[in-house]
Amino acid sequence: MLSIFFRSTVAVLSPALINDFGMTSAQLGDLSAAFFYAFALVQIPVGMALDRFGVRVTMCLLCAPSIGGLLLFAMGQTVDQLIIARILLGIGMSGNLMTVLMLLAAWYPVDRFAILSGTVVSIGAIGNLLAATPLTYLHLSIGWRNSFLVFTLIDAAVIAAFLIFALEGPHGFRPAAVRPRNLVKNLVGLLRMYSYWAISMASFVRYGYLAALQSLWAAPFLIYGLGMGEIAASNAIFIMGVGYMIGLPISGSLSDLVFRSRKKVVLWSLAGFALMALMPLSWSQSVGLWLVFATFFAMGLAAAPGQILYAHMKELIPESMMAQAMTAVNLFTMLGAGVMTNLLGLFLGSEPSQLLGTDGFRPLWYVGAASLAIVLGLYSFVPDSRVLRRSR
Numbered sequence: 001m002l003s004i005f006f007r008s009t010v011a012v013l014s015p016a017l018i019n020d021f022g023m024t025s026a027q028l029g030d031l032s033a034a035f036f037y038a039f040a041l042v043q044i045p046v047g048m049a050l051d052r053f054g055v056r057v058t059m060c061l062l063c064a065p066s067i068g069g070l071l072l073f074a075m076g077q078t079v080d081q082l083i084i085a086r087i088l089l090g091i092g093m094s095g096n097l098m099t100v101l102m103l104l105a106a107w108y109p110v111d112r113f114a115i116l117s118g119t120v121v122s123i124g125a126i127g128n129l130l131a132a133t134p135l136t137y138l139h140l141s142i143g144w145r146n147s148f149l150v151f152t153l154i155d156a157a158v159i160a161a162f163l164i165f166a167l168e169g170p171h172g173f174r175p176a177a178v179r180p181r182n183l184v185k186n187l188v189g190l191l192r193m194y195s196y197w198a199i200s201m202a203s204f205v206r207y208g209y210l211a212a213l214q215s216l217w218a219a220p221f222l223i224y225g226l227g228m229g230e231i232a233a234s235n236a237i238f239i240m241g242v243g244y245m246i247g248l249p250i251s252g253s254l255s256d257l258v259f260r261s262r263k264k265v266v267l268w269s270l271a272g273f274a275l276m277a278l279m280p281l282s283w284s285q286s287v288g289l290w291l292v293f294a295t296f297f298a299m300g301l302a303a304a305p306g307q308i309l310y311a312h313m314k315e316l317i318p319e320s321m322m323a324q325a326m327t328a329v330n331l332f333t334m335l336g337a338g339v340m341t342n343l344l345g346l347f348l349g350s351e352p353s354q355l356l357g358t359d360g361f362r363p364l365w366y367v368g369a370a371s372l373a374i375v376l377g378l379y380s381f382v383p384d385s386r387v388l389r390r391s392r
Contacts, residue, residue: 066092
């Protein structure tokens, strides 16, 4: 929840940051994307650490950059300091999801993995909701700097609770032994798989586009393009997070219990997300608020089944490669958030405040829909997992 929350804070705080630092559109994009780039670039080392040392040691190693990044952001006096803070925070949050997925794989049977991982990420998606309207109220009440001091205390408490209570596995659990030299061999084998690249690119665009909208570009579109107020725009982003949160456990249940397929659910979700991305192209400033909320909710709902991509990847490789495979996919997931954020800013060109009306924001939707259509085609050639059918 904290990891997802910190990914999205720049969007809501962007008016205050522009006011305090005179930030340009490019600087805002860099500030938001810094978290995702740092998060992505340490995924391979995090995967190796999880395979080699387990979840508790890995989380312990990541707590220092997490706390340090939050404190630096709260006290930063320049844009560069804020970007460094976001880099540290991205590193500190880089193991949060993967440690949980490793624990789920150790504690539960394979035909519950998608349901449980979807439920966990659904709970985590509350972070998106908190980073919308509640964060707006908080920073208007005590300021964004004091808000981040509060978040520092919360993060420290969560890390302490994890290290005290989390267990590597049930009684008698023994993780597969992985020697250091085999870690490199496994990584090379993974990089030779078409399925790895196709699944990774699908996750790159699916989550990257959603995160780019939630963490930055949806707010300027709603405020400057549609003329909505800050609270109304935050509510729309909040609704998108609700759709994502609801869609995660539902799509996991469909994959595990109804269709007993990873591929079918993901294909439909990518197609639905692409169609929803085309909807705002027909909007003007007179568009009904209900339609904006309904479309943003549907976007979040359609993006949710992409979480099943982790289960799909896990079931195509040996157990000894599990952590590396999932973190390698997560590398592209988080890299996608950074690249898509910058890419959309590049296509938009002008400063957001100068793009009055919806026409200037058209690249936001064209690029998203086209990217989703491309990865839909790539993913369609990946074989479906047979693990669920064998587990029947």
